[in-house]
Every structure is written in structure tokens, then in C-alpha cells.
Amino acid sequence: KAGVTQTPRYLIKTRGQQVTLSCSPISGHRSVSWYQQTPGQGLQFLFEYFSETQRNKGNFPGRFSGRQFSNSRSEMNVSTLELGDSALYLCASSLFGPQETQYFGPGTRLLVL
Amino acid sequence: SQQGEEDPQALSIQEGENATMNCSYKTSINNLQWYRQNSGRGLVHLILIRSNEREKHSGRLRVTLDTSKKSSSLLITASRAADTASYFCATDYSTLTFGKGTMLLVSP
Numbered sequence: 001k002a003g004v005t006q007t008p009r010y011l012i013k014t015r016g017q018q019v020t021l022s023c024s025p026i027s028g029h030r031s032v033s034w035y036q037q038t039p040g041q042g043l044q045f046l047f048e049y050f051s052e053t054q055r056n057k058g059n060f061p062g063r064f065s066g067r068q069f070s071n072s073r074s075e076m077n078v079s080t081l082e083l084g085d086s087a088l089y090l091c092a093s094s095l096f097g098p099q100e101t102q103y104f105g106p107g108t109r110l111l112v113l
Numbered sequence: 114s115q116q117g118e119e120d121p122q123a124l125s126i127q128e129g130e131n132a133t134m135n136c137s138y139k140t141s142i143n144n145l146q147w148y149r150q151n152s153g154r155g156l157v158h159l160i161l162i163r164s165n166e167r168e169k170h171s172g173r174l175r176v177t178l179d180t181s182k183k184s185s186s187l188l189i190t191a192s193r194a195a196d197t198a199s200y201f202c203a204t205d206y207s208t209l210t211f212g213k214g215t216m217l218l219v220s221p
Binding site: 004033035042043045048056058088090092098099100101102103104105106107109 | 143144146148153154155156157158161201203205207208209210211212213214
């Protein structure tokens with residue numbers, strides 16, 4: 001089986017712009033979770049989608065949003081980028097959710113200038 | 114906020130030695146998982162231990178769980194240079210919540 005893929009792998013944006021990141025889960029996996037990783041805050045949960053529905057959301061401002069499509073692929077969007085949004089964004093997939101093994105993608109490294 | 118907290122923050126050992134990392138958490142859990150991350154890449158799942166289990170082995174890895182103390186430990190035996198990575202515990206209270214990790218450096 002192919003692993004979790006994330007595109008793009010690297011991204012440079014400027015403050016005020018918006019960005020869309022994509023995640024393709026392992027075939028058959030219906031749960032996709034997103035995390036933000038920074039040196040200061042570590043791994044922070046953003047949101048989890050299951051069968052196109054957002055099941056959980058972390059403590060992030062409304063500028064962070066996401067969605068999941070019928071083929072389980074997921075996108076997350078960050079609008080009005082701030083310098084502090086510079087981070088590694090990781091997505092993870094599993095069959096049913098966080099109570100089982102999560103399979104992570106390689107991440108998208110976002111730099112906001 | 115972090116549910117799990119790893120200790121120590123950093124650990125430096127020689128090849129062949131054992132490495133022990135600890136994790137403490139705050140709330141009830143269903144399962145506790147350990148992950149490894151190599152230098153800013155994606156996380157790799159190592160082991161999952163359920164709340165009704167006390168110990169689990171996988172190759173050179175041994176994980177213990179003490180739900181009364183809300184703590185877990187990861188032991189890597191006979192460490193290799195390739196074990197150099199950051200190790201995270203994760204608890205699944207409602208979502209999967211990670212600690213800040215232990216950076217392990219194994220020197221040849």
C-alpha cells in the first residue's frame with residue numbers, strides 16, 4: 001500500500017497570504033488528522049476528519065480550516081498568514097480514529113516571511 | 114495543551130547502551146502510543162499499549178504503562194546509531210495528544 005502523501009513538501013508565503021495543504025491518506029483509511037509542529041509548542045492537534053465530517057478541532061483560530069472529500073483526501077487552509085504560522089504541518093491517517101495506530105505523512109514545511 | 118510530558122528532554126548515550134524515556138499524562142486514557150521522528154520528518158508509530166495492559170514488547174522496544182501513576186516508559190535495548198531521533202508519547206483522551214518529546218542521540 002502507498003503511504004500517506006502530502007503536497008506540497010515545502011512552501012514559502014508572505015504575511016497576509018493564504019495557503020492550502022493537501023493530504024492523501026492510505027487507501028481505505030477514513031480518518032485524517034492534522035497537526036502543527038513548531039520548536040516552541042511541539043505537536044499541536046489541529047483537527048480530525050472522518051467520512052467528510054470534522055469530529056474534533058484543536059485550539060486554533062478560525063483562520064485554520066479544513067475539509068475532507070468523499071475519497072478521504074483532506075485539505076487544510078490557513079488564511080491571512082502570520083509569521084507564527086511557520087511550521088511543519090503533518091497529517092496522519094487511520095481506519096477509524098485516534099485510538100489506533102496513526103500513519104503520518106512526511107509533512108509540509110511552511111515558511112511565512 | 115500537552116497531555117503527555119516526556120522526560121528527559123534530551124538523552125545522549127553510546128551504542129550498545131540502553132535508553133529509557135518516561136512519559137507522564139494527566140487524564141484517563143484508552144491507549145498510549147509511542148512514536149519516533151527523525152529530524153523534522155513524519156512520525157513513525159512504534160508501539161501501542163492499551164490501558165488494561167501493563168507491559169508490551171516489540172523487538173528491542175519495551176513499553177510499560179502504570180495507569181495508577183499516569184505514566185509510561187519506553188526502553189530501547191542495545192541502542193544503535195540509527196535509533197537517534199526524537200521520541201514522543203501520545204495519549205488518546207478525546208484526540209491524540211503528543212508530548213514535547215525526548216531527543217535521543219546515540220553515538221557510535
